[in-house]
Amino acid sequence: MSAEAAILVIEDDPILGPALVQRLRLEGFAPRLAADGATALKVLAQHPPSAIVSDIRLPDISGEAVFTHTLDMIGLVPTFFITAFGDISQAIRLVKAGAKDYLVKPVDVDALVAQLRESCADAGAVEGNSLGQAPAMRAAEDVLRRVAPLDLPVLLLGETGSGKEVAARFLHRASARPDSAFVAVNCAAIPHELVESTLFGHERGAFTGAVARRDGLLEQAGDGILFLDEIGELPLELQPKLLRVIQEGRYLPVGATTEKRFTGRLVCATHSDLKAAIREGGFREDLYYRINVVEVTMPPLRARAEDIAPLAEMFLRQAVARFRTPPRLLSAAALAALRSYDWPGNVRELRNRIERAAALCDGEAIGVADIFPEDGLSPERPSPERASPGRQAPPAAEAGLDESVDLAVRARIEAALREAGGNKSEAARILKVSRTTLWKKIRQLDIDTGPAR
Template identity: 50%
Template sequence: MLNHKEVIAKSPAFIEAVELAKRVAESSANVLILGESGSGKEVIAQMIHDLSKRKSRAFIPLNCSAIPENLLESELFGYAKGAFTGAGISRMGLFEEAEGGTLFLDEIGDLDLNLQAKLLRVIQERKIKRVGENTYRPINIRIICATHENLQEAIKRKSFREDLYFRLNVISIEVPPLRQRHEDIMPLAYHFLRRYSSANGKVLSSFSADAIESLMSHSWPGNVRELENLIERAVVLCSTHVIQREDLRLLKSSSEVASVLPSTFESLQQFLVDKNPYKKILPIEEITQQYIQYALEINRGAKDKTARDLGIDRKTLYRRLRSSEDRS
């Protein structure tokens, strides 16, 4: 991903987000960054840290959805020796490691309600307690959070605390998806072209007209992260000095994708025929679990993409996968 010094902002929507980040950097206000996965939320958080008075101290990012719920508390707060099986020594958590600096909690919407309550207490009292200890430790950090979820809808579903939302959302910065930032696509593509050409010892100067048309017509569901991965792969595969359309052969425009992919109903219908040729009525839960496994196979194990395709958040996907493993 880009770092804050490499931020490329040509589109008005992204320039607005960058300018707001610069304005809030010197304050101590909590910041909530909103946007789709891969759109650049961590870049904005890093920029806020690097332009703040805390820039000489640590910037520690954590993706809350990437760590199992039963481990996340000890990851954040640390633990005392003997707090649980395997805790042979005491260990500080990320709140303490970020002392004097910034803790960036990405995908805060995936935090369970128990940890939400503890995070709220930390924000209010500015102190933490390690797992297995009774002693509170003062902390001096800035907390920046980010999420791809609509937290107001999560509040209505009772899956996110309203009081925590108001504590986190002192300043909100919305990072637009790449499909709404057409002016940024080619500048970003050229930036990644230079980076990965250098990293791979290649001399690649530009993109063909057809390649540019492909890049500009794609809907970019994975946003800047998807673009970066695509350009890195194209650099490795390219056999000339110019990236050609065929070097982007895994890239299809949204219209091309729509023309070759079956509808959701047709896909589900075919799945049921393949998995259940005798037309036996199956429990809904079993169908759901099998369809999730089917989607994972189609996406070659890519859990983030599978969650997006199924219309569920990653936390729900991980929970269902764990449930399936427990039954097997």
């Protein structure tokens, strides 16, 4: 078990809850107590635990509902349910959905502690104590471990979907304050007019629509970590204000007259070339050197062959629990295909493909076609969507030249949309075309993009 594995205890009983927390602390865990479901969900968002111990009946929502939300928020976490009202059908349902155990009060705390130790040790093998087994990932992990105790700004580089936020959370867990808040935001996802108030907060009446005072992300982070993903998208006019936060630890909320202090740690990430942005006038050079005190590059998944199978199996377990499907396993052919694919969308694409296969697979074994349903794909060669410039994927034998081009363009656009989470502006940026050009191609090829974004 990792030192001080975080345990979330969700229990409204004023005697049992604190007693469990005290016992777990004595056993070397780092427990947090939430007396209701709403509080538990807030804790889960900022402090993902290694395991959860939850009552079934809570004052607001059920422990089962919290479990479902947890799957959506952070994936499968080892969860132990406790209740004074044994219900066999409920127990079976929860265990099938991925819960570790269903315990009836009075709880055998010694047995629970033993189960928690085992679960935290298992989880640490892939998700907690290590970022992966590949040499390139081990090297990145080594740097993160060495700088974790030091309150220095860190800049994480790497392709989209390569695990930069996972690395930032790893840094947080390995830091001197793992129980502090971890607050993450994608700078590219915040509307331009709301970036300043989102980061720095605002006072009531500071602008039209500011009907109440709002704490910014800097304040929410406290003495923990504020993770700014896609820092290159931060508006140029706000960059001097962020620079002042780093240099002086001070900032001024919108509409305020009194400055506040930032005592946390800033971790930034980007997949773009900030040096090129500096040359083009889109990013301040002085800010770049302040956020880049320690630079860590996350290797793409294609450079981490040793990690593909363990990650795929982990994602499969999480997907089975989340979708409540029958048990699934990856066939030998599927594992071979996963290793041979070059993963342009990195870990994010791997998760998406495994989740889709888990949801749509007809049988117990997931095969190559379940993971790679694209026309003409074989494990021995790249599909159109993963063909890189200068390495054109051969078209299907029955397709003409124009049709093959359309198929390749369609696949590339669909891949970019998946990578961008459906955001067309982000997809256009990934494809290095204007949003108008992207829209024209979407209409021309009749691509289903889901709800407009």
